[in-house]
Amino acid sequence: MKSITDTLEQRISQAIGKVTGQKGCPALVSVSKNPKFGDYQVNGVMAAAKKMKTNPRQLAEQIVEELDLDDICQPPEIAGPGFINLRLKDEFVAGRLLEINSDKDRLGIEKVKMPKTVVVDYSGPNIAKQMHVGHLRSTIIGDCISRMVEFEGHIVVRQNHIGDWGTQFGMLIALLKEQYPDILENPGSVEIADLEGFYQEAKAKSDNNEAFTQTARDEVVKLHNHDKDTITIWQHIVDESRKHYLPIYQQLSVTLNTKDERGESFYADKLADVVEQLKAKKLAVESDGAMCVFPGDFKNKDGEPLPFIIQKSDGAFLYATTDLAAMRFRIDELKADKIIYVTDARQSLHFQMLFETAKMAGWTNDDINLMHVTFGTMLGTDGKPFKTRTGGTVKLKDLLEEAVQRATAAVEEKNPDLPAEQKKQIAKAIGIGAVKYADYSNNRNSDFIFSFDKMLAMEGNTAPYMQYAYARIKSIERKAEDNGVNTQNKLTGIKQLAFTEEAEKELAKMLIRYDQAIAVAAEECRPNYLTSYLYDLAQSFSRFYNACPVLKASSDQRAVRLLLCDLTARTIKHGLTELLGIEVVEQM
Ligand code: ARG
Numbered sequence: 001m002k003s004i005t006d007t008l009e010q011r012i013s014q015a016i017g018k019v020t021g022q023k024g025c026p027a028l029v030s031v032s033k034n035p036k037f038g039d040y041q042v043n044g045v046m047a048a049a050k051k052m053k054t055n056p057r058q059l060a061e062q063i064v065e066e067l068d069l070d071d072i073c074q075p076p077e078i079a080g081p082g083f084i085n086l087r088l089k090d091e092f093v094a095g096r097l098l099e100i101n102s103d104k105d106r107l108g109i110e111k112v113k114m115p116k117t118v119v120v121d122y123s124g125p126n127i128a129k130q131m132h133v134g135h136l137r138s139t140i141i142g143d144c145i146s147r148m149v150e151f152e153g154h155i156v157v158r159q160n161h162i163g164d165w166g167t168q169f170g171m172l173i174a175l176l177k178e179q180y181p182d183i184l185e186n187p188g189s190v191e192i193a194d195l196e197g198f199y200q201e202a203k204a205k206s207d208n209n210e211a212f213t214q215t216a217r218d219e220v221v222k223l224h225n226h227d228k229d230t231i232t233i234w235q236h237i238v239d240e241s242r243k244h245y246l247p248i249y250q251q252l253s254v255t256l257n258t259k260d261e262r263g264e265s266f267y268a269d270k271l272a273d274v275v276e277q278l279k280a281k282k283l284a285v286e287s288d289g290a291m292c293v294f295p296g297d298f299k300n301k302d303g304e305p306l307p308f309i310i311q312k313s314d315g316a317f318l319y320a321t322t323d324l325a326a327m328r329f330r331i332d333e334l335k336a337d338k339i340i341y342v343t344d345a346r347q348s349l350h351f352q353m354l355f356e357t358a359k360m361a362g363w364t365n366d367d368i369n370l371m372h373v374t375f376g377t378m379l380g381t382d383g384k385p386f387k388t389r390t391g392g393t394v395k396l397k398d399l400l401e402e403a404v405q406r407a408t409a410a411v412e413e414k415n416p417d418l419p420a421e422q423k424k425q426i427a428k429a430i431g432i433g434a435v436k437y438a439d440y441s442n443n444r445n446s447d448f449i450f451s452f453d454k455m456l457a458m459e460g461n462t463a464p465y466m467q468y469a470y471a472r473i474k475s476i477e478r479k480a481e482d483n484g485v486n487t488q489n490k491l492t493g494i495k496q497l498a499f500t501e502e503a504e505k506e507l508a509k510m511l512i513r514y515d516q517a518i519a520v521a522a523e524e525c526r527p528n529y530l531t532s533y534l535y536d537l538a539q540s541f542s543r544f545y546n547a548c549p550v551l552k553a554s555s556d557q558r559a560v561r562l563l564l565c566d567l568t569a570r571t572i573k574h575g576l577t578e579l580l581g582i583e584v585v586e587q588m
Pocket of ligand 1: 121123124125126161162163323326341342343
């Protein structure tokens with residue numbers, strides 16, 4: 001089914017069009033902030049009136065005359081300078097709930113009619129290094145975006161643009177060769193258990209040892225010339241790194257797979273052509289020995305044009321060159337209609353210049369939507385960039401372990417008698433869920449203070465709160481079953497619903513807005529819109545549950561209320577597990 005806002009938007013826009021004789025005047029329908037003024041508010045009349053140079057209130061009256069929303073709303077009311085307030089009819093709300101109820105998988109939410117191909121570029125760890133906390137945000141925010149866009153019905157192509165081709169590989173290959181002179185005989189036998197330690201060792205050596213530095217440099221050249229032995233060792237390092245980051249994806253329930261990997265190395269043989277073509281188009285010019293494009297009006301702090309460097313004077317290609325090649329690949333080969341890049345805000349300028357350069361080169365055009373989704377820095381509770389006690393970067397693995405540990409202690413305290421296996425499962429759901437949810441619920445552009453205490457709190461907009469809201473409903477359902485009320489069969493059979501209490505209606509109206517919450521969150525790539533909705537829903541449920549006894553109600557009322565319980569649980573579960581990748585538990 002179509003979302004209510006979309007239906008209202010369409011019908012009202014039509015009415016505005018009819019009255020004004022103008023096409024394309026949006027109705028601008030939004031959910032009312034205050035239920036006193038109805039459920040939805042039409043904000044578009046003022047703009048239309050301004051265009052027509054007429055009185056907005058009178059125009060609103062004419063539009064209301066023209067409007068036919070009888071099947072959805074009570075008679076519209078005009079307010080203030082020309083707002084139109086709409087209140088849904090109970091029958092309409094009830095009908096919607098039944099439609100949602102009868103659709104097990106998609107909760108009544110239709111797929112888009114015209115699917116687009118959307119490339120989502122996220123995570124992108126630099127391999128041969130342990131994934132650190134900075135990669136957490138890109139990984140999970142990108143994953144939620146992919147899940148939402150996919151759920152809407154678009155074709156999502158996940159791309160993990162891993163950093164697997166940098167000069168750092170020279171020293172890693174050199175060190176591996178030095179430590180394991182026989183490595184080429186059986187590379188698989190060499191395990192790099194401590195990836196970070198290995199990287200540090202190589203780095204220390206190349207800082208202090210002239211001869212080693214030279215060998216490392218030679219290895220980079222060999223790598224870029226596809227020397228067979230060097231490539232074998234490089235491949236081994238890549239494989240070893242993968243062993244470190246794939247389990248983290250798994251632990252985080254992130255949908256990235258090996259098949260989504262298309263790292264920098266993939267584009268290596270396409271870079272010379274990028275430079276050649278930009279030269280041929282007279283966009284790339286030499287400046288201080290380097291090949292540069294000067295896209296748009298970007299200026300440095302002295303007011304001079306800012307170069308987008310695509311080849312250094314020694315012939316080396318750069319991050320920018322790879323991104324240009326990747327964009328061409330995604331548009332030409334993957335047939336992207338939209339490309340979403342998820343990285344921290346410090347890369348903003350890079351992506352602005354990238355988009356502008358690609359446009360100048362004619363590699364992209366206005367039909368292709370390029371979007372850089374940025375996020376702020378993760379801070380410690382002291383407000384400074386998140387570090388370990390000794391000032392090192394926090395490894396993601398350690399962080400997740402600590403979260404689960406803390407959740408284990410909380411479960412142990414609350415529910416010492418549960419079977420050990422169940423306690424473990426609950427602790428994992430809460431611990432990992434808390435880390436993810438805290439990030440999601442934050443406006444992604446703000447810096448974000450990482451606090452275990454806050455994210456594991458049972459109060460406020462946290463994972464444990466949402467998980468508890470779900471588990472609580474499940475316990476109500478279990479109780480109903482214990483009392484001989486068959487919840488499942490009964491609910492699917494319900495054909496008619498009548499609300500008796502305001503709190504029931506309020507909750508029902510929240511439930512039928514889930515599709516809208518997803519649409520807005522997906523459009524703007526903002527998971528926090530989804531978490532806010534889920535939190536509002538849980539709170540609305542609490543108000544309902546306080547006001548309306550479920551098990552003690554008359555049998556008709558009980559059926560309605562059990563249905564509301566069930567749909568709330570299903571919505572929360574869908575949001576958490578399918579879209580945010582956070583587990584729920586039946587009991588907490
Ligand atoms: N490897 C990069 C980093 O760690 C992120 C890659 C983002 N994607 C891209 N197409 N540039 O900063």
